[in-house]
Amino acid sequence: MRVVLASASPARRAVLRAAGVDPLVEIADVDEDALLAAMPHASPAEKVTHLAAAKATTVARRVGGAHPDAVLIGCDSMLHVGGELVGKPGDTDTARRRWKAMAGGTGELVTGHVVLRLADGEIDRVAEGHAVTTVRFADPSDAELEAYFATGEPLAVAGAFTLDGMGGWFVEGIDGDPSNVIGISLPLVRNLLAGVGVRVTDLWSPTTG
Numbered sequence: 538m539r540v541v542l543a544s545a546s547p548a549r550r551a552v553l554r555a556a557g558v559d560p561l562v563e564i565a566d567v568d569e570d571a572l573l574a575a576m577p578h579a580s581p582a583e584k585v586t587h588l589a590a591a592k593a594t595t596v597a598r599r600v601g602g603a604h605p606d607a608v609l610i611g612c613d614s615m616l617h618v619g620g621e622l623v624g625k626p627g628d629t630d631t632a633r634r635r636w637k638a639m640a641g642g643t644g645e646l647v648t649g650h651v652v653l654r655l656a657d658g659e660i661d662r663v664a665e666g667h668a669v670t671t672v673r674f675a676d677p678s679d680a681e682l683e684a685y686f687a688t689g690e691p692l693a694v695a696g697a698f699t700l701d702g703m704g705g706w707f708v709e710g711i712d713g714d715p716s717n718v719i720g721i722s723l724p725l726v727r728n729l730l731a732g733v734g735v736r737v738t739d740l741w742s743p744t745t746g
Contacts (some may be wrong), residue, residue, distance in 0.1 A: 586649030601658035614737035616696030664732030670713030
């Protein structure tokens with residue numbers, strides 16, 4: 538059974554590969570800003586799960602012909618901090634403002650997950666959920682943060698930090714699932730796979746890792 542990851546995130550793919558699943562990566566082309574604008578009063582969990590579903594569904598329609606019995610995994614992560622739900626900063630000024638609000642405090646990394654199972658190229662079963670992990674941030678110096686921004690890493694990731702990269706130097710600790718902070722919760726995906734009738738152990742590949 539082919540596993541398709543509807544995400545451009547190399548970190549998500551790396552988590553899956555390290556856990557024994559080598560997915561086909563298909564990038565979803567969805568207008569995230571428009572989708573979020575259409576649901577201004579939704580909760581953080583509802584928003585990220587909606588985005589994950591849009592990504593998975595878009596990719597399912599694209600790959601159903603080539604992989605008619607595939608399992609698709611869609612994810613979307615955002616950071617809930619200071620009462621605001623934020624995604625990728627995109628530029629240094631935004632990342633700088635984010636870190637001013639985050640430094641020395643906590644935030645909740647919220648990831649929506651959707652698993653679709655195809656049958657004869659059509660969506661047959663759906664399971665969805667979300668995971669929340671509390672992140673405790675350090676209080677880096679201005680010089681440290683400027684050096685971090687210069688790497689480009691925080692500009693392209695939810696919340697302007699990583700746990701598994703250079704941003705890990707500035708995370709004091711977490712409460713919850715660490716894989717969720719990287720972008721895909723392995724315990725949750727295992728349960729969602731079971732929800733569409735797939736055992737994760739049947740997806741393990743001896744060539745991964």
